[in-house]
Structures are given as structure tokens and as C-alpha cells.
Amino acid sequence: MAGEEGVPVDLYIYDLTNGLASVLSPAILGRQIEGVWHTSVVVFEREYFYGGAGVTSCAPGSTQLGAPHQVMRLGTTFVPFPVFNEYIQGLATTTYTAGAYRLLEHNCNHFSDEVSQFACGARVPEHIVAQPQRDLPAPLRTALGSALAALVPDGDQVYANGVRHSRRDSPDYLTLNNQIEEARVVSQELEARRNTLAEKLARKERRKEKKRKKQREQNGGDLLEEEDENMAEAVEAVEALEAGIARAGPSSRDLEAEADERRLEEQRRRERDPPIVFRDIDGAQEFEAFTKALEGVELSADEKQSLDELQQYLVQGEGSWVLGDEFLTFIGRVLRDGGVSSEARVCALRCLAAAALRDDVSLLLHQDRRQHALLAFAHTVDKLPPTEQLALAVFMCNLFENTSSSEWLLYISEWESDGHTLSNIRVTTKVCVHCVLSEAPALRDAGTALLYNVATKERLGLGAALRVQLPKRARSKVFDEVCVELCMAALQLAAWAPPEEALWRALAALARLAAHSHDVPQLVALVGPDPAAFRGTSPRIDEQIDLIMKKVSGVSG
Missing domain, CATH: 3.90.1720.30 (PPPDE domains)
Structure with a gap:
């Protein structure tokens, strides 16, 4: 580890x-x-x-x-x-x-x-x-x-x-893997047999029902005895099949391990801070707008194929496996080609924002590890038109819907782009800070959502086993220097006395950052504004202020 x-x-x-x-x-x-x-x-x-x-x-x-x-x-x-x-x-x-x-x-x-x-x-x-x-x-x-x-x-x-x-x-891994695979095959075979038997029983029952109906019409008699016999046969057959499944199924150890994993995942879902995402995005509508915006743009055969793959993914509901190796090359061209309209770039980003809400989007993100087309573009956020900035921020917010895609935004490994040494977490932080401090209300809304998502990526008390694997002075994936940047943006926003929703997001982020980094409580105390000045705005804001002041008083004391 x-x-x-x-x-x-x-x-x-x-x-x-x-x-x-x-x-x-x-x-x-x-x-x-x-x-x-x-x-x-x-x-x-x-x-x-x-x-x-x-x-x-x-x-x-x-x-x-x-x-x-x-x-x-x-x-x-x-x-x-x-x-x-x-x-x-x-x-x-x-x-x-x-x-x-x-x-x-x-x-x-x-x-x-x-x-x-x-x-x-x-x-x-x-x-x-x-x-x-x-x-x-x-x-x-x-x-x-x-x-x-x-x-x-x-x-x-x-x-x-x-x-x-x-x-x-890995003998233990192999043994367990073989047991699971064998159990899966046997289970599938038995399930097929169960379905076949059920179908035969249903056909038999329909034939007998017709026979009973005909005999009732002839002599008014019933066939209760025959029905009981048939029912007993069916019950016996089903019980025998279920007994076979029980004998051939996974071991108790496998079942216990699977149950433990489900309980842990469910605990994480219950106790985590739910991310703020933008769900009012329809993939089919966004794809239609994207294709319309690309009218007049000359596309290669590979790019047309990529567009067709996107249609299968967003409109037809196919898995992300339909997106080929050239798909992100196509998206990269749309994002950086000056001959493509800004409207087309906005539509492309909104298509990605719709994709980000799906749980298989991480397979798409893995394709970007060589070119870094998405985050190299995101690094230029301060040079983009406001509409592109907003679409970009919404896309990044929606990536927090799933654990694997949010992890991708916070990767620390460095890469080069146009002479800059970057990392995913640095680019994410730049977009977050830029949008939080924007004067445009819609952009600030997306920025504070991204700030909240980044700061609350891990709830304290969960993921402890993962956090101990990180460098000594980083108790979460948000490293100290990133905590400081986000903290300063949150403090500056609070100083502007924003609406309750934006203020709550900023203070909630400060509360988590203060728990992640020793530097943040010091900055709150030295830079201000004093969080206590916002008491009485709402109960949930008071709750976050209490958490912040507990850390601040611990540092000053």
C-alpha cells in the first residue's frame, strides 16, 4: 500500500x-x-x-x-x-x-x-x-x-x-476466482433449467385447465384430487431444482464476503455527503443540438464514426464500450479547432455532462490518459467564453455523481501540456476557483457546486484506510496547497455576502477543508471574514460555522 x-x-x-x-x-x-x-x-x-x-x-x-x-x-x-x-x-x-x-x-x-x-x-x-x-x-x-x-x-x-x-x-485469488466462475456457470445452467421447467409446467397446467374446463362442462365434476397431485409434482420438481442450486452455489465464505462488500458500499452511500450535480440535461436533446451545431464542419470518416458512437451512447442507451479509441480524438478536435464554432464546443461539453451522470463514464475517461484532451482544454478556462466556461463547470460537477469519475478529477500524477506541468487535481482546482469568483451568477452557482464537491469528496470517518496511504501531510485527496487555494476562494466569496445557497456551500467546503488541512483554520483566523458574522442566516449555515470555529479555536488555543 x-x-x-x-x-x-x-x-x-x-x-x-x-x-x-x-x-x-x-x-x-x-x-x-x-x-x-x-x-x-x-x-x-x-x-x-x-x-x-x-x-x-x-x-x-x-x-x-x-x-x-x-x-x-x-x-x-x-x-x-x-x-x-x-x-x-x-x-x-x-x-x-x-x-x-x-x-x-x-x-x-x-x-x-x-x-x-x-x-x-x-x-x-x-x-x-x-x-x-x-x-x-x-x-x-x-x-x-x-x-x-x-x-x-x-x-x-x-x-x-x-x-x-x-x-x-496468487493461489488464493485463483481458487476464489474459479469457485465464483464455476458457481456462476452452474447457476446460469440451473437458472436455464428452472426457466425450462417453469415453462413446461405452465404449458402442462394450461392443457390441464382446458381439460378440466371441458370435463366440468360435461358432467359438472371437479378434479381436485388430480389438481392436488399435479401441484405436488410441481412443488417437488421446483424444490429439487432449488436444492440443486443450493448445493452447487457459491460457498458460505464467498456469500459472506459479497454481503460484507454490499454492506460497506451501502454504508458509504448512506453516510457520504451527496454531491451537487446538474441533472436537468437530456442526452438525446444535447446530441441533437451537437449535430446541428456541427453542420458545415467537414468531418473525417473516423470523426463521423465517433459521432455515430456518441448517438448510440447518449440516445440509444448503449454502454460506453461503443465509444471507440478515436472518440476523444474527435472531441479534442472540436474543443481546440478554431474553425469549430463556440456553440459546437458548448454542445460537446453538455453531451459530456450528460454522459458524466452514467456509471460507466469512467471507461471513457481512461481513454484520455495519453492526450489529456479534456483537462488540457479545461486548463484554459480563463480564456474561454462564459458559455463554454459554464458548460465545462457543469461537466466537471456531474463527474462527482460516481466515485470512479470523481477520483479521476483528483488524480495527482503530473503531465505536460503546452509547456505547463499539470495534474488533474490542479486543473480541477483552477476551474473551481475561477468559477467561484466569477461575477456571472450561473457560473458562480456551478463553481460553488464544484467547490462543495471537491471539499466533501470524502466524509471524515469514512475511507480512513485509503487516506493513510497518502503522503504524510495530506489527510485527503485534496492536498495542502489545493486546500489553501480552495480556502482562499471560499473566504473571498463569503466576504461578498452571497445568497444563502452559495454561502452555505462555501462554509460547508471550509468546514471540510479545515478538517483536512492544518493551514486552513489559520487562514480563516488571519484572513477572515469571521464565519461567526454569518450566524442566524440559516440553521444549516450555523451548523457549518460551529464546525469551522471548533477547528479555528483549536489552532488559536
Whole structure:
């Protein structure tokens, strides 16, 4: 787990030729190369790599390649393991599937480079990433592709959420996974048998009902005895089927674990602070407006396909799996192309805001890890027209509807955009502060909603196990410097004496931030305004003031 000191992130570098490249390359290439490189990332005591079979996880050094040629320490990650695991699963089921493997432009080294950036902001050395195109002739590329396609860890494999895991290294996981899978198959078979039996019984009952009706009409007699016999047969058959299901179903341990997980999730739902989202968005209407706004814009075949995929997702209700790898490239073009109207950008953002309310939107967000098209655009919020700013803020607010998408907004891993070193949480904070301090009422409304959502992302007392994995001075995903920025924006807004709703959101955010950061209570005391000045505005505002003043008095005392 990523504790206070973090977890080391290593790059394992393998020479696929086992030293032959260094010896033979002068004769083959006319110059010497040290090796033909394959890389993987080792973190959380697991080795992650990508090849023709997709994303694979195994014990470090347990592949057919044996020990690595070199181990390079890339840095330290403070990303919690659940977040990292979700990230890997997202890559495995979107951009790094088995079918997406390309030796030159989308290979193991590109995967390692992307994962290392996410984990600790480091990069794979450029000479490794560029080697296939620079150093390898076509015949050797073909052989290398075959070698990587066949690369697997020693031992059998098991798949989970698109990631292939070494069976040998996780016997308990394998056993449990097999039990669950076997129980699922048996349950499906028995359910099919149950349905078949029920259908047969229904047909039999209909035939007998016709027979009874005919006999009643003939002699007025009844067939109670026959009915009882038939009912007994049906009950006996159903009971036998249910007994078979009970015998073949999951073990009591599996059922208890599943029940515990459901109880925990339900507890989190009950006790969390509900996010503020904008639900008055109709995906079908937004898509229609988007297509109309794109009239006159020349679209490529891929972009037309992406537009059709969006229609399937928002209008027809298909899952996010229909959104292909080029979809966010299309959205990125709409957002940054000066030849596309501002109205089209607004419509695109509102389509995304509608998508954000769906629980499978995180699969779409995973596609943006390479280009950062969405948040690179969001970073320019202060240069956008007010209508685009508002649509952007609504989209980001709606991402808090689901845990995984809100986590994405708060990722801390750094990335580069137009000469700026950014991270998801920094961009989210910039949009939040800009909108909170806007003079436009609608924009300020969206900004205070985003401020509230960010500050109340985790309710104190919940997610403690996750928070202890964070760096020492960060008790939540909202790190100290972000807390200070949000605190100053909330204080400035409060000084303007806004309406009750906006004031409550600002003070509720301050109360949570004061609990997250030692700096916030000090700022409240030094900068002002004094929260106590707003007492009597409403009972819920008084409640937040009490929470803030408790922290402030603790610091001053």
C-alpha cells in the first residue's frame, strides 16, 4: 500500500536477444546496439507489462525472460493501490487491449511510459521507446513482434477485468476466482433449467385447465384430487431444482464476503455527503443540438464514426464500450479547432455532462490518459467564453455523481501540456476557483457546486484506510496547497455576502477543508471574514460555522 513514505516504482528492462544484439548488430545494422529492449513497471510488488496478449500482471521477474538486464528506480508513488488497480484495468480494457498492440507505435515500452507517468511522473528513457523504429530492420521487427506476443509469465494464467494475472503467484485469488466462475456457470445452467421447467409446467397446467374446463362442462365434476397431485409434482420438481442450486452455489465464505462488500458500499452511500450535480440535461436533446451545431464542419470518416458512437451512447442507451479509441480524438478536435464554432464546443461539453451522470463514464475517461484532451482544454478556462466556461463547470460537477469519475478529477500524477506541468487535481482546482469568483451568477452557482464537491469528496470517518496511504501531510485527496487555494476562494466569496445557497456551500467546503488541512483554520483566523458574522442566516449555515470555529479555536488555543 502507498503509505506515508510511498511505494517504490521500478522499471524492469529486458534484452530480448539475451546479449546477441550487442555482438551481431555491427554486422547486421552497421552499428552496435546494446540490446533489444522490453520493459515493464514493477509497483506494489507486481510486475505489469503489455504485449500481444494484452496487459499482464505477475510476480516480479517471473516471465520467460528471467531476470531483467537492468532495474531502474523511477521514483515513488503515493497513488493508493485501489486507484492504481482501477487505472490498470481501465488501460487493459480500452487503449491497451490485445488487439491494439502495435510494435512501432503502441508497444510494451509505450505502456510502461504511460504507467510510470501516472504512478510517479517519471518517463521511460527515450532511446528505449524509440528503438523499434530507429534500430530494428523490418525482418527483426516481425520476429520481435512474435516474441512479445508469446511472452507470458511462467505458469498458468487467469484473467480479471481485462488484466492477465499469474495463477501461480496468487493461489488464493485463483481458487476464489474459479469457485465464483464455476458457481456462476452452474447457476446460469440451473437458472436455464428452472426457466425450462417453469415453462413446461405452465404449458402442462394450461392443457390441464382446458381439460378440466371441458370435463366440468360435461358432467359438472371437479378434479381436485388430480389438481392436488399435479401441484405436488410441481412443488417437488421446483424444490429439487432449488436444492440443486443450493448445493452447487457459491460457498458460505464467498456469500459472506459479497454481503460484507454490499454492506460497506451501502454504508458509504448512506453516510457520504451527496454531491451537487446538474441533472436537468437530456442526452438525446444535447446530441441533437451537437449535430446541428456541427453542420458545415467537414468531418473525417473516423470523426463521423465517433459521432455515430456518441448517438448510440447518449440516445440509444448503449454502454460506453461503443465509444471507440478515436472518440476523444474527435472531441479534442472540436474543443481546440478554431474553425469549430463556440456553440459546437458548448454542445460537446453538455453531451459530456450528460454522459458524466452514467456509471460507466469512467471507461471513457481512461481513454484520455495519453492526450489529456479534456483537462488540457479545461486548463484554459480563463480564456474561454462564459458559455463554454459554464458548460465545462457543469461537466466537471456531474463527474462527482460516481466515485470512479470523481477520483479521476483528483488524480495527482503530473503531465505536460503546452509547456505547463499539470495534474488533474490542479486543473480541477483552477476551474473551481475561477468559477467561484466569477461575477456571472450561473457560473458562480456551478463553481460553488464544484467547490462543495471537491471539499466533501470524502466524509471524515469514512475511507480512513485509503487516506493513510497518502503522503504524510495530506489527510485527503485534496492536498495542502489545493486546500489553501480552495480556502482562499471560499473566504473571498463569503466576504461578498452571497445568497444563502452559495454561502452555505462555501462554509460547508471550509468546514471540510479545515478538517483536512492544518493551514486552513489559520487562514480563516488571519484572513477572515469571521464565519461567526454569518450566524442566524440559516440553521444549516450555523451548523457549518460551529464546525469551522471548533477547528479555528483549536489552532488559536
